[in-house]
Amino acid sequence: MGILDSKTPSGPLADKWTKHKNEIDLVNPANKRNIDIIVVGTGLAGGSAAATLAELGYNVKTFCYQDSPRRAHSIAAQGGINASKNYQGDGDSDYRLFYDTVKGGDYRSREANVYRLAEVSGNIIDQCVAQGVPFAREYGGLLDNRSFGGVLVSRTFYAKGQTGQQLLLGAYSAMNRQINRGKIQSFTRHEMMDLVLVDGKARGIIARDLVSGEIERHSAHAVVLATGGYGNVFYLSTNAMGSNVMAAWRAHRKGAFFANPCYTQIHPTCIPVTGDHQSKLTLMSESLRNDGRIWVPKKMEDAVAIREGRLRPIEIAESDRDYYLERRYPAFGNLVPRDVASRAAKERCDAGFGVNKTGEAVFLDFASAIARYGNEKAMTSGIKDPDKATITKLGEGVIEAKYGNLFQMYEKIVDENPYKTPMKIYPAVHYTMGGLWVDYNLQTTIPGCYAAGEANFSDHGANRLGASALMQGLADGYFVLPYTIGDYLSKDIRTGKISTESPEFVEAEAQVRERMQKLMSGTGIHSVDHYHKKLGKIMWNKCGMARNAKGLEEAIKEIAALRKDFWENVKVTGTMDSKNQELEKAGRVADFLELGELFAKDALHRNESCGGHFREEYRSEDGEAMRDDENFKYVGAWEHMGEPKDAKLHKEELVFENIELKTRSYK
Numbered sequence: 001m002g003i004l005d006s007k008t009p010s011g012p013l014a015d016k017w018t019k020h021k022n023e024i025d026l027v028n029p030a031n032k033r034n035i036d037i038i039v040v041g042t043g044l045a046g047g048s049a050a051a052t053l054a055e056l057g058y059n060v061k062t063f064c065y066q067d068s069p070r071r072a073h074s075i076a077a078q079g080g081i082n083a084s085k086n087y088q089g090d091g092d093s094d095y096r097l098f099y100d101t102v103k104g105g106d107y108r109s110r111e112a113n114v115y116r117l118a119e120v121s122g123n124i125i126d127q128c129v130a131q132g133v134p135f136a137r138e139y140g141g142l143l144d145n146r147s148f149g150g151v152l153v154s155r156t157f158y159a160k161g162q163t164g165q166q167l168l169l170g171a172y173s174a175m176n177r178q179i180n181r182g183k184i185q186s187f188t189r190h191e192m193m194d195l196v197l198v199d200g201k202a203r204g205i206i207a208r209d210l211v212s213g214e215i216e217r218h219s220a221h222a223v224v225l226a227t228g229g230y231g232n233v234f235y236l237s238t239n240a241m242g243s244n245v246m247a248a249w250r251a252h253r254k255g256a257f258f259a260n261p262c263y264t265q266i267h268p269t270c271i272p273v274t275g276d277h278q279s280k281l282t283l284m285s286e287s288l289r290n291d292g293r294i295w296v297p298k299k300m301e302d303a304v305a306i307r308e309g310r311l312r313p314i315e316i317a318e319s320d321r322d323y324y325l326e327r328r329y330p331a332f333g334n335l336v337p338r339d340v341a342s343r344a345a346k347e348r349c350d351a352g353f354g355v356n357k358t359g360e361a362v363f364l365d366f367a368s369a370i371a372r373y374g375n376e377k378a379m380t381s382g383i384k385d386p387d388k389a390t391i392t393k394l395g396e397g398v399i400e401a402k403y404g405n406l407f408q409m410y411e412k413i414v415d416e417n418p419y420k421t422p423m424k425i426y427p428a429v430h431y432t433m434g435g436l437w438v439d440y441n442l443q444t445t446i447p448g449c450y451a452a453g454e455a456n457f458s459d460h461g462a463n464r465l466g467a468s469a470l471m472q473g474l475a476d477g478y479f480v481l482p483y484t485i486g487d488y489l490s491k492d493i494r495t496g497k498i499s500t501e502s503p504e505f506v507e508a509e510a511q512v513r514e515r516m517q518k519l520m521s522g523t524g525i526h527s528v529d530h531y532h533k534k535l536g537k538i539m540w541n542k543c544g545m546a547r548n549a550k551g552l553e554e555a556i557k558e559i560a561a562l563r564k565d566f567w568e569n570v571k572v573t574g575t576m577d578s579k580n581q582e583l584e585k586a587g588r589v590a591d592f593l594e595l596g597e598l599f600a601k602d603a604l605h606r607n608e609s610c611g612g613h614f615r616e617e618y619r620s621e622d623g624e625a626m627r628d629d630e631n632f633k634y635v636g637a638w639e640h641m642g643e644p645k646d647a648k649l650h651k652e653e654l655v656f657e658n659i660e661l662k663t664r665s666y667k
């Protein structure tokens with residue numbers, strides 16, 4: 001078991017980042033022109049990094065598998081982005097954002113990184129406003145804020161329910177300026193198939209042109225992976241269908257350690273699964289928990305009657321409703337962190353109080369908010385003694401202004417009007433806190449290979465608080481990586497262009513071709529999706545919201561057997577040297593089949609419950625997660641040794657000098 005060096009700077013917490021920036025090496029502007037950087041992934045993390053690096057003067061090549069950076073999965077982000085601006089004057093500060101994030105992650109993140117995140121959070125908002133991102137504003141013109149889970153302040157900036165899309169338009173515009181200047185060469189519909197190492201350093205990638213099927217070699221002095229999360233290992237998730245682990249996994253196989261793979265976020269407010277026909281789940285943003293109240297019937301007979309369609313939720317009296325989050329967690333109520341809210345929903349549904357046909361749904365109800373806003377609006381509009389219909393109409397107008405697009409999306413999918421009847425929601429896989437291990441500079445264990453955004457193991461510990469992923473991705477891309485990568489590249493100013501004709505590139509390309517050939521040569525009858533669905537079922541049932549040693553041991557065996565079957569029998573139609581989406585999927589699922597096993601192995605070794613990692617054996621009497629700080633206060637980073645079962649664990653012991661380690665409580 002090795003020990004990892006996080007390269008965290010010394011000194012007081014609040015001075016570390018400034019001190020580090022002052023001390024690291026820089027590359028002068030003239031030399032930057034001679035240095036090439038590959039950025040794989042142009043979502044918020046990669047797009048912001050590419051634009052900033054090019055603005056600084058580096059030559060950047062970007063890669064994404066979509067037809068435009070505009071279509072990265074980041075576009076789906078709905079609710080908002082955090083920053084400690086304290087515009088509400090409600091007591092926010094960098095320290096409080098730092099504290100909330102470390103506590104929210106159940107004390108499994110690196111203090112120095114999280115403090116830096118809080119420190120640059122305000123800059124992100126300024127940067128995005130300067131780009132023209134249309135954040136919501138209050139009547140007086142100031143930027144508006146709302147609240148997200150696990151915090152007692154309002155620090156979430158938002159653009160209706162389309163925050164990710166608007167931020168991505170900002171980053172994409174910044175990229176376009178550089179594309180126009182010739183500083184970014186943008187390769188869309190290109191997939192990174194492998195990382196190329198020369199003398200132990202990341203010096204390029206092998207990519208496939210997804211339209212022509214051609215295999216290409218691209219070299220650079222450093223490679224940044226900003227390729228998103230791996231929630232789709234569960235098959236069903238709120239992630240975009242194409243989200244995958246291939247780039248990170250290929251780097252892992254080349255020597256980048258993979259940290260905390262088992263830390264997955266299961267989001268409490270998603271549209272419930274309806275059957276086996278689905279390939280995608282839909283999120284109802286956490287922002288809805290600002291105004292929506294979550295409940296199930298108090299009486300079992302009411303729950304049964306609702307499931308059987310004999311009773312409607314609006315017919316159940318207030319006194320017969322169990323607002324279980326408000327009951328169990330009075331201080332945070334409906335805005336407890338996601339892991340806590342998800343487990344509480346599962347607990348009620350497992351106890352038989354679920355409210356849809358499958359028994360796996362709870363209500364998210366806006367009736368109180370509609371009445372509250374309606375009354376307020378009537379008062380501010382000078383309407384005296386308004387009747388119920390007027391109040392409802394006014395209240396619905398306010399709700400529509402805040403969450404209109406989310407309500408419309410719900411109605412389109414479910415065919416029920418959520419203004420009139422409560423939404424039905426259930427937890428679903430949403431985000432992965434695990435990822436490539438990086439040091440304070442965002443460098444992986446491969447020199448010259450960096451990871452940003454959801455692709456790295458990030459600052460969120462064992463559970464991410466809402467609206468923190470956009471903050472982290474943009475912090476990495478706009479404000480951290482552009483500094484820290486210079487320290488590494490300062491040693492490369494005399495290296496000159498990296499040749500793509502070296503034996504390392506030749507061999508990497510040959511390996512990519514061989515792997516594709518192998519994928520095409522399966523003689524069985526099952527499609528790639530068949531295997532992906534099977535993997536997803538194992539993951540959800542045995543590595544999902546609750547895990548135990550027996551289930552995890554079974555999962556490890558079952559995934560290994562499924563992987564063997566896949567490689568022998570998968571049927572991939574089409575050809576290798578043309579556009580072939582089945583082949584694309586096959587490559588991605590092959591990597592999920594390895595990652596899934598490592599995920600289970602990681603979950604099995606972590607004999608504690610923390611954040612999204614809930615081991616049934618380790619819980620308190622009232623069902624809360626029970627950490628074991630004595631034995632597991634570390635980041636677990638896995639080194640590839642051939643098969644996932646042989647992966648070797650390395651530990652980065654977490655040091656808490658500024659926050660007292662406590663039992664996490666939201667009561």
Ligand SMILES: Cc1cc2nc3c(=O)[nH]c(=O)nc-3n(C[C@H](O)[C@H](O)[C@H](O)COP(=O)(O)OP(=O)(O)OC[C@H]3O[C@@H](n4cnc5c(N)ncnc54)[C@H](O)[C@@H]3O)c2cc1C
Pocket residue numbers: 040041042043044045046063064065066069072073074075076077078079080081163164190191192193226227228229238239240243244246247283430431452453454455466467468469470471473
């Ligand atoms: C429905 C939904 C709503 C969300 N809402 C919020 C929110 O309100 N607030 C918040 O903070 N977070 C939210 N999140 C989380 C947040 O959106 C993501 O964590 C974040 O956008 C990830 O950004 P990224 O840049 O790291 O990755 P992505 O946006 O996923 O981008 C990945 C990029 O990598 C490229 N790529 C991947 N693999 C390869 C490869 N092999 N070769 C070439 N290119 C590759 C893709 O083409 C893409 O350009 C939400 C997530 C979901 C699913």
